[in-house]
Amino acid sequence: MVSSCGLPRVGPNKKEIYEGSVQRSGDAFVVSVNDRVTRATSVVPSLGFSASFQNAGEIGSDTIRPGDTLGLTIWENVDDGLLAGETSNSTLLEEVQVDGAGFIFVPYAGRIRAADNSPEAIRRTITRKLEEQTPDPQVQVRRLAGDGATVSLVGAIGGQGVYPIERPTRTLSAMLARAGGIAIEPEIAQITVIRGNQKGKIWFQDLYNDPRMDIALRGGDRILVEQDTRSFTALGATGAQSRVIFESQTLSAVEALAQVGGLVSTSSDPTGVFIFRNEPAELANRVLGRNDLVGAQRFVYVLDLTRPNGMFQARDFVIRDEDTVYVTEAPFTQWSKAIAAVTGSLTAVGSLGTTATTLGVGAASGG
Numbered sequence: 498m499v500s501s502c503g504l505p506r507v508g509p510n511k512k513e514i515y516e517g518s519v520q521r522s523g524d525a526f527v528v529s530v531n532d533r534v535t536r537a538t539s540v541v542p543s544l545g546f547s548a549s550f551q552n553a554g555e556i557g558s559d560t561i562r563p564g565d566t567l568g569l570t571i572w573e574n575v576d577d578g579l580l581a582g583e584t585s586n587s588t589l590l591e592e593v594q595v596d597g598a599g600f601i602f603v604p605y606a607g608r609i610r611a612a613d614n615s616p617e618a619i620r621r622t623i624t625r626k627l628e629e630q631t632p633d634p635q636v637q638v639r640r641l642a643g644d645g646a647t648v649s650l651v652g653a654i655g656g657q658g659v660y661p662i663e664r665p666t667r668t669l670s671a672m673l674a675r676a677g678g679i680a681i682e683p684e685i686a687q688i689t690v691i692r693g694n695q696k697g698k699i700w701f702q703d704l705y706n707d708p709r710m711d712i713a714l715r716g717g718d719r720i721l722v723e724q725d726t727r728s729f730t731a732l733g734a735t736g737a738q739s740r741v742i743f744e745s746q747t748l749s750a751v752e753a754l755a756q757v758g759g760l761v762s763t764s765s766d767p768t769g770v771f772i773f774r775n776e777p778a779e780l781a782n783r784v785l786g787r788n789d790l791v792g793a794q795r796f797v798y799v800l801d802l803t804r805p806n807g808m809f810q811a812r813d814f815v816i817r818d819e820d821t822v823y824v825t826e827a828p829f830t831q832w833s834k835a836i837a838a839v840t841g842s843l844t845a846v847g848s849l850g851t852t853a854t855t856l857g858v859g860a861a862s863g864g
Contacts, residue, residue: 507733511769511825514797525773525795528784534798535813537783538776541747542727542818546697546712550690555667555713559615562646562716567593567601567611567619571627572635592641605630616640646716648672653681653722662714670704670711672720684745685725692718700746727818731757734765734824743818750800750811753822760824767807769825770800774817 517523528534561567569590593601599612601619606626611619616638627634646662655677666672669690673679679686679701686701692715701722703710727743736758744756750772754760760767774796776784781794800814801807816822 507738507764507826508823509825511766514769514771514825517797525797526781526785527797527799529799529801530810530814532810532813534784535810535815538780538798539813539815540780540817541815544687544699544703546690546699546710547695549695550692550697550712551709553713553715559617559640560646561595561599561611561614561616561619561640563595563597563599563612565595565611565646566641567595567616568639568641569593569603569623570637571623573631574633574635575631648714648716648718648720650676650720650722653679653686653724655680662716666714668711668713669720672714673704673722679722681722681724682744685743687723687725689721689723690718691721702746729753729816729818729820729822732821732823734761734826735759735822736761748816750814750816750822751808753816753820754811754824757822764826766825766827767802770802770811771823771825772798772800772814772816773821773823774798774819 515521515527517525518527519525520527569588571588571590573588590603593603595601595611599610600608601611602608603623603626606623609619609622609626614622620636620638623638624634624636627636647659648662649659650672651657654673658676660666660672660675662672666675669688673688683701687698688701688704689696689698690712697712699710725743725746728740729743729748730740731753732738735754739757741753741756745752748756750770754770775793776796778790778792778794781790781796782788784796798814800811802811804810
């Protein structure tokens with residue numbers, strides 16, 4: 498009677514999961530985890546910048562770009578000069594912007610190419626053109642703040658915005674610091690740099706672990722700081738059943754169970770910890786020791802924490818994005834539910850019998 502009613506439970510039991518294997522009536526490969534399987538499946542997503550990002554040298558902080566603003570001061574060695582006023586022999590041009598074609602205009606010197614030159618090179622050009630018209634001109638060129646070489650920073654950053662590439666902020670780590678640093682946990686922070694049609698992504702910690710990842714910036718770079726979006730789903734007899742975000746770059750089965758409160762001492766079966774996953778063909782063939790599988794394959798990995806090395810294998814088995822971690826209930830739990838169901842039913846029947854007897858006695862007394 499109890500079996501026909503169907504007792505409540507958190508999901509399939511071990512027998513039902515094994516029934517879904519390819520050896521029986523299903524289409525999934527059920528694999529017991531051992532040291533060889535752990536090594537074959539220990540695949541961690543690799544992040545990093547390509548050679549084109551790493552080999553790009555730092556741009557000169559004094560290199561002028563279209564959109565930059567220059568400050569010019571010109572001294573003439575005569576009282577009545579070309580540019581100076583009546584009471585001064587110097588001329589101050591506070592803001593001269595480099596146009597989109599990379600040129601500036603200076604009176605009596607004409608249109609001068611400024612882009613891709615340094616302030617010193619521009620000074621020499623202006624001096625050479627003015628000395629044909631006024632004796633021994635002295636020229637000073639300063640690079641002011643401008644919007645020529647800038648990068649944009651968005652996401653989980655202290656201060657989102659557009660920042661100029663200056664002498665102290667020519668590398669990725671320096672620019673992040675200039676924008677107030679990241680606003681999320683460093684362990685799960687990812688940095689994406691988009692340059693034209695190229696894109697590179699790294700872990701934030703790699704900026705300091707690997708100096709090659711601290712790339713030089715270019716004008717127009719877009720930098721995105723975001724949290725790691727990988728997750729796994731925990732179901733069954735665990736402390737919590739939910740979708741869980743990764744809290745570190747790598748996550749083991751033991752750490753995944755710990756994130757959801759571990760096993761439930763009153764109902765979990767430590768011999769039935771399952772990881773459901775779609776494996777690409779390359780990894781599937783490696784795990785099974787074959788080479789004929791094509792396309793993604795359904796895998797069910799089985800962990801038995803009660804074995805002598807079970808905890809070590811669970812500690813070394815790597816959880817990946819979109820995995821489902823499922824813990825079965827212990828057989829005793831189903832037995833307890835069955836006893837409770839039977840006891841509850843008999844108790845209810847006894848209560849009804851007692852009630853009927855009481856009502857009968859009461860009616861007889863009243864008669």
